[in-house]
Amino acid sequence: MKYLVHMDVNLPAGMPAEEAAEIKAQEKAYSQELQRSGKWPEIWRVVGEYANYSIFDVESNDELHGILQGLPLFPYMDITVVPLAKHPSDVK
Numbered sequence: 200m201k202y203l204v205h206m207d208v209n210l211p212a213g214m215p216a217e218e219a220a221e222i223k224a225q226e227k228a229y230s231q232e233l234q235r236s237g238k239w240p241e242i243w244r245v246v247g248e249y250a251n252y253s254i255f256d257v258e259s260n261d262e263l264h265g266i267l268q269g270l271p272l273f274p275y276m277d278i279t280v281v282p283l284a285k286h287p288s289d290v291k
């Protein structure tokens with residue numbers, strides 16, 4: 200099952216720089232492990248924003264929910280999820 204996910208990151212203004220850097224490093228490692236597994240095949244930066252659009256390819260709503268809840272930046276994100284179905288005009 201494929202999903203389009205929008206993640207909008209809002210770190211508190213008062214968060215110490217070292218703490219922010221540590222969470223971002225954890226986020227990167229978590230994300231790259233999932234990318235290598237094939238569950239997170241695409242991640243794109245939104246130009247001019249601290250936000251991304253990602254494609255997830257997972258087995259279920261519950262699996263995606265678990266992955267998103269496990270994001271180190273999850274407490275600081277607004278997330279929207281769009282479930283995707285195959286388009287009838289897709290030639291693949």
Ligand SMILES: O=C(O)CC1=CCC(=O)O1
Pocket residue numbers: 206208226227228230231249250251272
């Ligand atoms: O920087 C972001 O868009 C948040 C994020 C998600 C995965 C990652 O590595 O960073």
